Amino acid sequence: MIGLLKGLQATISHMLTRKVTVQYPEERRHLPERSRGLIRLRLRDDGVTPRCISCTFCEQTCPGTAIKVSFKDSKPGQMMTFDAGAGPMLAWVRPGSQTLELGDWLSEGDGPLPPARGSCLAASLIDAETLTPKVLARMASRNGVWLSQTFAVASYYDQLGPGAPGKTEALEYPEEYVTVEGCPPVVLGGFAAGDPADxxxxxxxxxxxxxxxxxxxxxxxxxxxxxxxxxxxxxxxxxxxxxxxxxxxxxxxxxxxxxxxxxxxxxxxxxxxxxxxxxxxxxxxxxxxxxxxxxxxxxxxxxxxxxxxxxxxxxxxxxxxxxxxxxxxxxxxxxxxxxxxxxxxxxxxxxxxxxxxxxxxxxxxxxxxxxxxxxxxxxxxxxxxxxxxxxxxxxxxxxxxxxxxxxxxQIGAEHAPGTRLFALSGAVARPGLYEAPMNWSLKKLAEAAGGLTADARAALIGAPGGGFISPGLFDIPLDFDSIAETGGNLSSGTIRVIGDGTCIVQLARECLSWSASQACGKCVPDRLGTRRLLEIVDRICNGKGTEEDLALAQELAHDIADGSLCGLGRGAVRPLLTGLEFFQQEFKDHIGKGGACKSGRCALK
Ligand code: SF4
Missing domain, CATH: 3.40.50.11540 (NADH-ubiquinone oxidoreductase 51kDa subunit)
Incomplete structure (x- = not known):
């Protein structure tokens, strides 16, 4: 009876643990969207010793969760050394132990197995096709790791490495890309009909x-x-x-x-x-x-x-x-x-x-x-x-x-000469990519694109790291400095004209949410600050915000902008700050139980 219960306990515990493999090689898993496909541990100048400080990063990164890092004390003045604990097959060899060329494993024959442990499979960047199930079984068996773990890593293998094929872009851009009348075709002029590689x-x-x-x-x-x-x-x-x-x-x-x-x-x-x-x-x-x-x-x-x-x-x-x-x-x-x-x-x-x-x-x-x-x-x-x-x-x-x-x-603005490509979308007659002098205004650019629609009431320039402008600013030049003075950033020159049907608060939230999801994690103001800020903005969007939340959001956004290490963190809060600057009433309309979104597009209708 006890044996039966123990057996049941083992079965149930396995049922509840996370599955780490798929039917390799027929089925392949996909790495998360933000994966760079790069798992590397660099070596010191001796060409053998890993530059490892036991940060456990590879433990967290390994797609098959096959690495377990434990560290042992080093002598004073030395860095911590790395000891591959429970995941030897997929970890780098210990300093001082015999190194192994991964190529040694790539044989499906029955000859003697290599004596030493192999290096990280994911870091080796060999041809994915070489990793047949038989080769993987051989590696797993020799190194005493689960077959499921070797298969799990192999199932990601063709997505690893700097040239790994990511998803191909399904979206097509608008057909229209033109240089506006009277503007020299500085960039678009090189577009030849026929084969672009001719x-x-x-x-x-x-x-x-x-x-x-x-x-x-x-x-x-x-x-x-x-x-x-x-x-x-x-x-x-x-x-x-x-x-x-x-x-x-x-x-x-x-x-x-x-x-x-x-x-x-x-x-x-x-x-x-x-x-x-x-x-x-x-x-x-x-x-x-x-x-x-x-x-x-x-x-x-x-x-x-x-x-x-x-x-x-x-x-x-x-x-x-x-x-x-x-x-x-x-x-x-x-x-x-x-x-x-x-x-x-x-x-x-x-x-x-x-x-x-x-x-x-x-x-x-x-x-x-x-x-x-x-x-x-x-x-x-x-x-x-x-x-x-x-x-x-x-x-x-x-x-x-x-x-x-x-x-x-001679073209464009005094402090920003030349032309610029503007990707114009939203409430305009003909969205598209327009090359125009950098001193043109949105009003003039929109005229070249068939005009603004009657409900145009704002524009979001340079999303997600740029900002909103109100209709009163539609006639300022679209150059770096003029846009920066509004609190925004021209960034890559995208302009989304906002019509009646779009909620500014929701759009600012979407930009913030996207930027927060893309923070690389190196600095705290962006990594954590944007998440806390998003919680506040979510409260506002859901009709649970207060006047204090508006002030708190503004203060935190300024702190993030001041404290972020790079421009991505500073840009993450611009849509919110410029939204609050030019469309404060719209934010206030979302506050409290009586909150109502005038656009009719967001949760608060
Ligand atoms: S501000 Fe830059 S460095 Fe800091 S987390 Fe964001 S992307 Fe990384």
């Missing part, structure tokens, strides 16, 4: 000519000066002066320098970078070449989310064509300049688009922003001078090279 067509339209000619006729310092005169500012969000960044990188003494194209386009409603890369990849390649030549870099990386599958494909085809043409991977005739470009497709994560988090990811770590200074132009990738530029910034460079800095300076 280098002959791009060259026939003047592509690469001006840039390569400048290499022969100008010094790098002169080109940096030219870009400084143009007044070009980064189109990714920060709006930093491109020429100033280039000068820093040019003046830095270093054995290697890098140019990185940041094509990680995480902002809500934004698709401009994808449109550029899919329709005119050569413009971006040409822009990268110009930047590389100016600062003395020989290597470039395009950092792009793998969900942009079509953009990746066209970019790679364009790079191959440029290589064939002798523009990449070999000295360009008459200039001695040699440059190569690698495309790094990564799973999507909003924080990964922050320029220093991006560098961390390329170096094999989690996408967490670095503390600055030093800035990447002095100390970037692997501690070397690095220029990180947004796709749109790079795509504007060929026009400047061909037409001159002073011509570019």
């Amino acid at each position: 280098i002959g067509a791009y060259g026939a339209a003047g592509g690469f000519r001006a840039t390569v000619e400048q290499f022969a006729s100008m010094t790098p310092a002169e080109l940096v000066e030219e870009i400084t005169i143009s007044g070009l500012r980064g189109r990714g969000g920060g709006g930093y002066l491109t020429g100033a960044k280039w000068r820093e990188a040019l003046e830095a003494e270093a054995p290697r320098k890098y140019v990185i194209c940041n094509a990680s386009e995480g902002d809500l409603d934004s698709y401009k970078d994808r449109v550029i890369l899919e329709n005119s990849p050569f413009r971006v390649i040409e822009g990268m070449m110009a930047a590389a030549w100016a600062i003395g870099a020989r290597e470039g990386i395009v950092y792009i989310e793998s969900r942009y599958a079509r953009a990746v494909e066209r970019l790679e085809a364009a790079i191959a064509a440029a290589r064939e043409e002798g523009l990449l991977d070999a000295p360009i005739e008459g200039t001695g300049f040699e440059f190569s470009i690698t495309v790094l497709a990564v799973p999507d994560a909003y924080a990964g688009g922050e320029e220093t988090a991006l560098l961390e990811t390329i170096e094999g770590r989690r996408p967490m922003p670095r503390v600055r200074p030093p800035y990447p132009s002095r100390s970037g990738l692997y501690g070397l001078p690095t220029i990180v530029e947004n796709v749109e910034t790079l795509a504007a460079l060929p026009w400047i090279m061909a037409n001159g800095a002073r011509e570019f300076q």
Whole structure:
């Protein structure tokens, strides 16, 4: 009887534990949306000892929950050392013990088994197809771990690694992408009909000519000066002066320098970078070449989310064509300049688009922003001078090279020359992507898009890290500084015009909720502050808020903005703060039992 009860107890306890495997290889699990697919433990200079401080991070990250880390005391002055406890097969070998090439396991034969423990399967980045059930069974048996755990890790395996295929983008962008009348097509002008990777067509339209000619006729310092005169500012969000960044990188003494194209386009409603890369990849390649030549870099990386599958494909085809043409991977005739470009497709994560988090990811770590200074132009990738530029910034460079800095300076606003791509949506007649001078107002831009609808009552610019503006501000210029003065941020240039049917409070909440879910976790104000703030805003949205909640939300939002390590935390609270600034009555309408939402769209009708 006792034996029977014990048996039942064992059966029930197994029924209640979390299942860690699926029917491998027919069924595969999926990693969480925010996974970067990168599980790495780097080694010390001896090439054997892991750089491990027993932080237990790998324990938490392992998809199969197969790692158990225990630590033992190290001698004074040394770091804690790592002792793979209960999960030896999937953990790195202990310092001092025999190392094992994972390849030793990849045999389905019945020969003698290797004597030592293997390294982390997930960190090894071998070909997923090699991990047959028989190989996995062999590994599990030799190392004394559950077969279910090896299968669990293997079932995620094809999603691991920097080039892991993420989900492909199902959404299509609006067909309309036009340069407004009277505006020079600085960025959209390179869009050729036909195959975007046809280098002959791009060259026939003047592509690469001006840039390569400048290499022969100008010094790098002169080109940096030219870009400084143009007044070009980064189109990714920060709006930093491109020429100033280039000068820093040019003046830095270093054995290697890098140019990185940041094509990680995480902002809500934004698709401009994808449109550029899919329709005119050569413009971006040409822009990268110009930047590389100016600062003395020989290597470039395009950092792009793998969900942009079509953009990746066209970019790679364009790079191959440029290589064939002798523009990449070999000295360009008459200039001695040699440059190569690698495309790094990564799973999507909003924080990964922050320029220093991006560098961390390329170096094999989690996408967490670095503390600055030093800035990447002095100390970037692997501690070397690095220029990180947004796709749109790079795509504007060929026009400047061909037409001159002073011509570019004549377009747009005094402190923000040039054109900008605006992704216009919501309460307008023809939503789409519009290229317009940076001194145009929303009113003027909307006229080019067929006009605002009658119920347009607000606009959300640069979501989720930007802010709302009221109709009274529809005629201010859409440049970095004018938008910053409203408390917002132009960010990647998205503009959602809000009609009567949308609740501002709910929309501010959605932006906050999304940003909170994307915090990388490095700093407390963003990681925890946004969650507490969301609880307060949820109370307001649900009709359970008080006047004190409004004041508390405002105070906490300011604290988050002041204390966050990077721009993502500062941006997370902008929709709420600008919403409270321009639409305070709408927030008050949600307060207390008598609260009512005028839009009729949110929970409080
Ligand atoms: S603000 Fe802090 S938690 Fe948020 S993304 Fe930046 S570093 Fe990470």
